[in-house]
Amino acid sequence: MPKAELMDYDKALELFEPVLGFEVHVELNTKTKMFCGCANEFGSGANTNTCPTCLGLPGGLPQINKKALESSIRLGLALGCEIAEHSRFARKNYFYPDTAKNFQTSQYDDPICHDGSITIELESGRLVTVEIERAHMEDDAGKLTHMGGATGRIQGADYSLVDYNRGGVPLVEIVTQMIEGAEHDAPEIGKTYVAAIREIAKALGVSNARMEEGNVRCDANVSLRPRGSNVLGTRTETKNVNSLRSVERAVRYEIQRQAAVLHSGGTITQETRHWHEDTGITSAGRPKSDADDYRYFPEPDLLPMAPSREWVEELRLTLPEPPAARRKRLQAAWGFVNLEFQDVVNSDLLDAVEATVAAGASAQAARKWWTGEIARLANVAGVAGDSLVTPVQLAALIGLVEAGTLTDRLARQVLEGVIAGEGTPAEVVESRGLAVVSDDGALITAIDAALLGQPDVLAKIRDGKVQAAGAVIGAVMKAMRGQADAARVRELVLERAATIE
């Protein structure tokens, strides 16, 4: 892939104003597909979740999944959209082997949701309001796998396999209005906007919202307007940018690339572009003009939808607290500094920490465990942290530490026991015999033995060289097989050193 010439980012911004637009596809997590009863399931055997309708067999007919309609409306409401009183599906006609019917059942002039907006907050604290033009329902295409080529791309492949399991999965496509005034923040706006959509979809429970599984996919439109001009530049549409970091990188890349092209007197071709995650560049896809003709017409196999106002209001009542507001509230309540809070958010542990606090743990302890030891174990096991231990179990464990029953080190062993299914933390402490020895008598016996066994150390302590106590503490902890509170041991060592005969 020839690397395009890029202009320095700051210089590009000096010469041009970036104008953005995003199309985000959110895959809904309904049990069945958009227009048939097949399972909406990731990871099944190829072409097993299919039927005459989603395979586009002759005679197949669609039926609207009411749950998908409900999820779409809830998503629209969470994006501040109006919900159309009358909405209908339309056929978007084009030939491609991953599209079983050779048309996509989408929406054209009557989308279910329109005219919304969300406000996102950048790291600088800058607030940006992104206007939503529409959010419409459609069915997903199947998945093509290109075989025989070196890159997995269609170019150079010998043949392609198609899996229609994803064909017919419900999607909501959220289309923004043109975003002007982004300036230097353009890449961050892209990233933050997509993160916000993902977070809202997840909070609503309408999507699994895993970008790595393609549940949320972003097409980023970028154009540059020369400073002082009021004419929009030609835009490119970078397709399928599937991680937050990639959205940021792709927008930045396109700004730098387009600026270099324009500055050298070239023109931007209106086209789709492919994003290359590995090299961090975009490459030309197919030319795309406004005259692209999909021959949209109202889907005659489906009746128009007229969601009642009562139903829409009922659904509005089911909306959760907006994620941004919730984050503000939780950070304040927990007293986390930004770095700590971001760590929790980025690790997708907000729910886990909140539930652990609700179960009685302190916020700091909950954070420390979830982002520390549990994250480490989860990473080793290759699973999500919250699949290893429940917030209630963790809160109980933290309680034992705070009561002095366990040291951190012992608590980690208890955690292992809990994860291994040995029972509640208390049960693991009991069965493994891991409680801290808090009987001073047993400790004093051990301390006295250690002091008398190392008279030179005893002498140093008595001379006021308190740090020498470390050697004794170590010996005692060893003798107690770690099941002692080191702080208490230290106190007792100093006490006994002063009095021992």
Next chain:
Amino acid sequence: MTYLTKLSAAALRDLLISQEVSAVEVTRAHLDHISAVDTDLHAFLHVAGDDALATAAQIDERRAAGETLNPLAGVPIAIKDVLATQDMPTTAGSRILEGWVPPYDATVVARLRAAGLVPLGKTNMDEFAMGSSTEHSAYGVTRNPWDRDRIPGGSGGGSAAAVASFQAPLALGSDTGGSIRQPAAVTGSVGVKPTYGGVSRYGAIALASSLDQVGPVSRTVYDAALLHDVIGGHDPLDSTSLTEPWPSMAAAAQAGLKDGALKGVRVGVIKELSGDGFQAGVTQRFNETLALLVGAGAEITEVSAPNFEYAVAAYYLILPAEASSNLARFDSVRFGIRVNPESGSLTSEHVMSATREAGFGPEVKRRIILGTYALSAGYYDAYYGSAQKVRTLIQRDFASAFSQVDVLVSPSAPTTAFKFGEKLDDPMAMYINDVTTIPANLAGVPGMSIPIGLAPEDGLPVGLQIMAPARADARLYTVGAAIEQLLEASWGHTMLSQAPALTPTEMFASEEGAV
């Protein structure tokens, strides 16, 4: 057992229920008759043969075991090849689907099977139901049993010819612009296009989704009603299927046999569907039928439907537009034939293109091109948009007419059966032949064609079309059965008893090219 093929479905039903004949006997009689006459007529594309006998044997066993069966259990039926059948090839008359056996049954087929009817096979049709003569089938023409040099109508010429030639007492058809009613008219049989949404379209290979409707084909109005009761009613797999319960069509047909059934019935004659362009003998039989209706106490009124004039034009925009999209799926990727291009690389685009080039016939290509054009950006409003407006106007014409009358009548077709090849090179002449039947599809109202005699000039069947408001299908059966009874009483026989005998001799003669 040849007499069994002459019987109506109702008569067969009675003999089967009383166990005077077995389903196997009835099925075998029909299969034998098919063997005897269909090599020449070519109503069937596929004959179920042993499968049909096996199905019939099961019905007999169940009946012998005392199981309560649907009254029609054991009655044979022919199925238009546009309907998906999981045990028989389903081609819609197209080369592109040659040999394709669907993995599922259309809802109407599933309902037939559940009721114990015995599928005899699949009937010929114009490719993807595009045509009025069955000449556009990729598998050869079907001959009209009344005159083997003439078309049996279309697109459902196979189903109509099968029923008219006693190869099956019942058949299923599909009607997008007249494909059940016009073949019924030109073969002297009965055909009904139900209210749009009255019968499931799931598993019916779509021509134009907003116009298609599956319906019964038979030799008597009562038989059509019996079949309608089996296939009709809500289907959750078809989103355009109506949800309300339906009255019994069979009961409605029986009500038409009572004395005075036509008394006071307000019958509207559509001014725009008469006169110029209508064959003299067609008009004559139509007028005689009106006179008969008056004699039976019906009130005849002339009504005007001024926008019917635009129906054919609107239809030939809406139909191709929807068809161009519906037929996009025939691309060789998942089913049907695959044709590799003679030159160039084997990309999916090239293979799709070569397959569609080889697999679709000229009429299908013509309509795909028309429809693609009509939906194109910049033309959509002028063509598809305007056509939809005309559709609304036609619906208003119907609403206005039905505010004055109970049923509307017209000749089912402007002419009797024409000769093979007569209109094949002139698509407009072929299209205009559907002028009488198209309005009902555009408005979604039900329509029926019943035979009303032979045109004196050519001795060929003439049909009467009866139309009722949407959801008032039962009214068609009542009025249709009443008129049928009046006519048969006046003739002293049934229409189809006058059809020329079809014998194996004729078949051989035809094979030798002697006719």
